[in-house]
C-alpha cells in the first residue's frame with residue numbers, strides 16, 4: 216500500500232487542479248443527508264471519516280484516469296453526485312478518494328422525435344426538468360429531492376418520484392448509459408425501446424450505488440407535458456380503509472400520477488385546516504391526455520367514496536404541490552429545534568402492509584426515548600402492494616454516542632417489523648452504508664448473485680465497498 220502523501224502527489228500529477236484537499240471541502244464531501252450525521256454536524260461533533268481528497272471529474276477521461284490509478288493502487292473510491300442520499304451511500308472512509316461527478320453537468324441532447332434525453336451524470340434533475348418543460352416535455356421524475364439530486368446519483372440509487380404511479384421509478388425511465396468500470400474500461404449500452412438480447416447490461420447499474428462502476432452519462436425517456444391535471448383530496452376515517460381504497464384503485468387498473476395517504480398525525484400537521492381531528496388525508500392527481508385524466512378522476516372519486524371518503528376539494532392538493540419539496544431548503548431545520556428527524560421507507564404486499572404500520576406505531580413510543588413524532592404515509596402504490604414512508608423525530612441527546620443509539624433503535628424497529636412481514640427494507644432511498652448489514656437478510660438465497668456481481672465488477676474491492684453490501 217502506498218503512503219497517502221504519495222497517492223496525493225501522483226493523483227495531482229494525473230489530474231492537476233481537479234484534486235481538492237482543502238479541509239472544508241473534504242468535510243463537506245464526507246457525508247450525505249442521513250439524520251444522525253446532520254445532528255452531529257449541527258452540534259459541532261461530527262464523527263464521519265474524512266477522505267484523502269476529492270476529485271472533481273470534468274469528463275469521462277478524468278474518471279478513467281482516476282479509476283485506473285485507484286484500481287492499480289488499491290485506493291478506495293466513493294462515487295458522488297448531488298450527495299442528497301439519505302443512507303450514507305456517498306459517505307467517505309479514511310484515506311478514500313471521493314470521485315465527484317457534479318462538474319459533469321450538461322445536457323447532451325434532447326431527441327424530440329424519439330422522446331429521449333441524454334445528460335452527463337452531474338446534471339441536476341431540476342435543471343433537466345426545466346429544460347424539458349420549456350420544450351413541452353417532462354421527465355415525469357419528481358423525487359422530493361428534485362432541487363438537490365443529479366441524474367447519475369438518481370440512477371445509482373434506483374430513485375422514485377412523486378408521480379410514480381403513472382411514470383414509474385427511474386428503472387422504467389432509463390434507456391441507456393455510459394459507465395466506467397473499476398479498471399477504467401468505458402462501456403456504453405445501446406438505446407433501444409426493448410430487446411431480448413440476454414440480461415440487459417444497463418439494468419445492472421440501476422441501484423448499484425457506486426459499487427460496480429462510475430456512471431458518466433445517462434439517457435432517459437421524456438414525456439409530453441400535458442398539464443391536464445385532475446386533482447382532489449379526501450378525508451378518511453381510518454388509515455387501513457385508505458389503504459384498501461388505494462388497493463382497489465390500483466387493482467381496477469387506474470394510474471393516477473399522485474396517490475398519497477397520510478396518516479392522522481401527518482394530516483394534522485399539514486392539513487389541519489381541512490380535516491377533523493384524527494382523520495387521515497388522501498391526495499390524488501391525474502396527468503396525461505385530457506380524456507384519460509377525466510376518466511381517472513371519475514374512477515378515483517367513485518372508489519374512494521365507496522370506502523367512505525369525504526371530499527375536500529382541490530385546495531389540500533394545491534397546498535401539497537406548494538410545500539412538497541420544502542424539506543430540501545434546510546438540512547438543519549429539525550436540529551435547530553433540538554430534534555433528530557429522519558425518514559425510512561419500506562414496502563410490502565397489501566396483505567402485510569397494515570400490520571407493519573400498526574406494529575411500528577405501537578413500538579415507537581415504548582422503545583425510543585423522547586419520541587416527538589412517529590407517522591407514515593403511502594405514496595407509491597402498485598397492484599401488488601404499496602410503500603410506507605415513516606417520518607420520526609425525537610429530542611436529540613447532545614452526547615453523540617447516546618443520540619446515535621436512539622437513532623439506531625428507531626431505524627431497527629422499522630427494519631425488524633418490515634422483515635417480520637416479508638416486506639422490503641428499502642423502497643427507494645437505497646441501502647447506503649447504513650443499511651448494508653441487513654442486505655443478506657433482505658435478499659436471502661439471492662444475495663449470492665450480488666456477491667458474484669461484485670466479484671466480477673470490482674475484484675480489487677475499490678468501489679464504495681461496504682455500501683449496499685456489508686464488507687466481507
Ligand SMILES: Cc1cc2nc3c(=O)[nH]c(=O)nc-3n(C[C@H](O)[C@H](O)[C@H](O)COP(=O)(O)OP(=O)(O)OC[C@H]3O[C@@H](n4cnc5c(N)ncnc54)[C@H](O)[C@@H]3O)c2cc1C
Nearest residue numbers: 296297298299300304358359360365367368374375425430
Ligand atoms: C429532502 C430529501 C428528499 C428525498 N426524496 C427522495 C424521493 O422522493 N425519492 C427518492 O428516490 N429519493 C429521495 N431522496 C434521496 C436522494 O435524493 C436520492 O437517493 C438521489 O437519487 C441521490 O442522488 P444524488 O445525485 O444526490 O446522489 P449521491 O447522494 O451523490 O449518491 C447516491 C449513491 O449513488 C452513488 N453514486 C453517485 N453518483 C454516482 C455515479 N455517477 N456513478 C455511480 N455511483 C454514483 C453514491 O456512491 C451513493 O452510493 C431524498 C433525499 C433528500 C435529502
